[in-house]
Amino acid sequence: MLNRYYNPVQSFEGPGCTAELTDLLQKMELKEGRLLLLVWSEEVLKLPAFAGLADNGFTVCSMVFHASNPTVGQLFETCQATREFQPEVVVAVGGGSIMDVGKSLCCLYGKALPDEGSLRRLIAEKNYGRPAARWIGVPTTAGTGSEVTCWATIWDPEQDAKRSVENRDNYAFAALVDPELAVGMPTALAVSSALDAVAHAVESYWAGGTNAVSRGLALEAIRTIMGHMDGLLAGTLEAHDAMARGSMLAGLAFSNTKTTACHSISYPLTMHYGIPHGAAVSMLLGPVFRLNAPALDQPAPLLEALGVSGANELEGKIRNILYRSGQPATLQEWGARREDLPHLAQLGMTKGRADNNPVPIDPTTILSILEHIYSSESYNLTQKGA
Numbered sequence: 363m364l365n366r367y368y369n370p371v372q373s374f375e376g377p378g379c380t381a382e383l384t385d386l387l388q389k390m391e392l393k394e395g396r397l398l399l400l401v402w403s404e405e406v407l408k409l410p411a412f413a414g415l416a417d418n419g420f421t422v423c424s425m426v427f428h429a430s431n432p433t434v435g436q437l438f439e440t441c442q443a444t445r446e447f448q449p450e451v452v453v454a455v456g457g458g459s460i461m462d463v464g465k466s467l468c469c470l471y472g473k474a475l476p477d478e479g480s481l482r483r484l485i486a487e488k489n490y491g492r493p494a495a496r497w498i499g500v501p502t503t504a505g506t507g508s509e510v511t512c513w514a515t516i517w518d519p520e521q522d523a524k525r526s527v528e529n530r531d532n533y534a535f536a537a538l539v540d541p542e543l544a545v546g547m548p549t550a551l552a553v554s555s556a557l558d559a560v561a562h563a564v565e566s567y568w569a570g571g572t573n574a575v576s577r578g579l580a581l582e583a584i585r586t587i588m589g590h591m592d593g594l595l596a597g598t599l600e601a602h603d604a605m606a607r608g609s610m611l612a613g614l615a616f617s618n619t620k621t622t623a624c625h626s627i628s629y630p631l632t633m634h635y636g637i638p639h640g641a642a643v644s645m646l647l648g649p650v651f652r653l654n655a656p657a658l659d660q661p662a663p664l665l666e667a668l669g670v671s672g673a674n675e676l677e678g679k680i681r682n683i684l685y686r687s688g689q690p691a692t693l694q695e696w697g698a699r700r701e702d703l704p705h706l707a708q709l710g711m712t713k714g715r716a717d718n719n720p721v722p723i724d725p726t727t728i729l730s731i732l733e734h735i736y737s738s739e740s741y742n743l744t745q746k747g748a
Contacts, residue, residue, distance in 0.1 A: 368618065
């Protein structure tokens, strides 16, 4: 098998690295110096790295984007509100939702988009051409790795679908991964984000397009995150630093492989029941590991990185982490209805994710997995029969 790996994002990681932002922007040699500062909170605008941009000669348009899991409609509204400013660069400061909107905008500026329908068609056709703006990612949660990938998740609840803005010309100019920005994050959000990064790494390890570099990055990401999970639950700065580093490594890993069945199955769980993405995808790690294990050439390094002996122990470990962070660990506890599972199974066949799994899946397979994680009783029943 021919191994290929490519990622052009220059990455900075460590406490205080946001101080590099002004210097990076100056190196971009912007013609007009126009930048859109897209942030998740007004408080971000007060931080020195961002508050001083106008004093350094840049024309800044600041916009706060509060929504999680951005929709086609929200992306359209944001594009309409900022397109006349014609930013040359978008600085996206926040979690995965902010990153997804920021990088998507770069692909939309300059396009004729009179309504949401035209935006939906553009995303479906993926005929973006070269982006009209560049972007810099500054994550404030450690989990998505979006700052080092070239695709963005946009939700389409009106059509019961998850969509992806993908453009290989749309990698970030740079990523600034500063763990100090994650301090004070609620424990549940921090843990959910960390588990999302673990899923990125695990799925990168076994994805259909995996390669030697991605596997190496994935294993180091998993060791880093799982090895500091107790510290994260305790809220230590050292753990936040480890999560920022591990998330970035996981992002670099799956930037070349994409994700697989875990993510594919998780999307409708988030869309229909509001289950945080990281929590949803982590509940699926054990069952999908059990499904994929026979197809893995080298499962031992992956198990060692996770600190488990097999799928059963992995399930127990994830459930324990979720409960310790104050989050449910079954679909029933999240408010899902058993009668909805067949429909959720049909929606779990996401193109580009389901077909990237090393073992073929179909709605019947997905339904059995959803039934397994539905309640503590179904989980225990399966464990006894294992």
